[in-house]
Amino acid sequence: MPEKWVSFLKKELRGLERLLVLGTGNALKADDAAGLLVASLLERRLSRRQKSRIKILRAYELIDSYHRRIKRLKPSHLIIIDAVDLGHRPGSIMVTRLEPGQKKEKVGGEFYLLLEKLAAESSCRIYLVGIQPDSLDFGHPITPGVKEACRKVAEGLIQLAGGR
Template sequence: MEFESQLSNFLTGFEKLLVLGVGNKLKSDDGVGPFIIQKLKEENIENKNLMFIDAETVPENFTGKIRKENPTHLIIVDACLMGMNPGDMQIVNKYEFANIGISTHSMSLSFFVRYLERDTEFRIIFVGIEPETMDWGEKPTPKVEKAANEFIEILKGIIL
């Protein structure tokens, strides 16, 4: 599986990992990032080398906390319009997702990443999950929820 090997390669040698979920929990699949963070927290695997932050639609509010934690690796997870099938996951070039991302966030995610990279050494990737709908709804659609659970299992398989 290409996604799994890309994620595994990215995480090689990680010392401290921060996973940042971005999205609106009230807009079905747009809430996949926060949904993933909630599930990861329920697994009770957080420790001093693993952190999970639900940034909702305001990731820029967490720049200070992210810099203070100073992770070696940061994964940003969000719904992303990539022209794929609902639930498809892909590692997206962190500078290109401004062109394909979803603008429910107050700050462009590419600007957010560039800001974080100033004066820091940590590695950043963006995991996009293709949404099926962004209509009103309190949880992801079944295909996107399945992808979210797959991402969690892949991540746990790599880091635990």
Template sequence: MGIGNTLRGDDATGPKIIDIIYEKLVNSDVDSDNIYLLNAATAPENHTIEIREINPSHLIIIDAVEFSDKPGSFIIVDKKQIDTFNFSTHTMPISFLINYLEDSVGCKILTLGIQPKDMTLVDTISDEVNSSIEELAETIIKNI
């Protein structure tokens, strides 16, 4: 599940990675029958019914996260520390969503954060973040 606002620069990272993974899976021989890609935009909580219906065993959440590192760096965010990080532009804390999905679906959730450079009102992703997106998409595909 990619989270982010495509009109706020690097906040578009989550949806962009979902798009890249989709393109790579469509053009590969990877068995993707059990892979569901979701662009949750800025309101991932609006997709909880859909996620419950899919009933995944695993869920990867991808979002821009401020963790004071070099732009384009990525991190696996530990659930216990999730509230200490500044996630991108959401209406609800990401920890609420994670707790709800773990309780209602029972899936294992991995949260990947990418350090943004610029989340102002621009419709392009910074070069630093854009160069990391491809690498992260490849890593996800290799591990699903």
């Protein structure tokens, strides 16, 4: 039986035309690199056919500088993957749809302004896949539990994109 977040996205991605997956984070701060790891895993594992419908970007911490590029790609759906501290068990995965005017507690600053701008200027549906970090220590690698969660997210997105 698929995990709840996979079932949620499967339902939400009906009518998918062009998906953009945006991995964010700081590669030098342990689990903050979760979104970047998922993007790398997808780049390596998606088939050529899947890559024709799914574009992958790594935005690091500079998500606001990708605004024009996101607009130019004209995705029907945008999935942002990031480490999000929700106070859950490390490696926990959550998914939420981000709607204009509905500020989420854990989404703030420039990130929120970009989402508002994208929502106002396009008709794409925007989702946040958050992975609960264990450590954000500078200079440390991703922890095993978060690395496993990244693998699950990548595999779930590959399944949603039509298998291998």
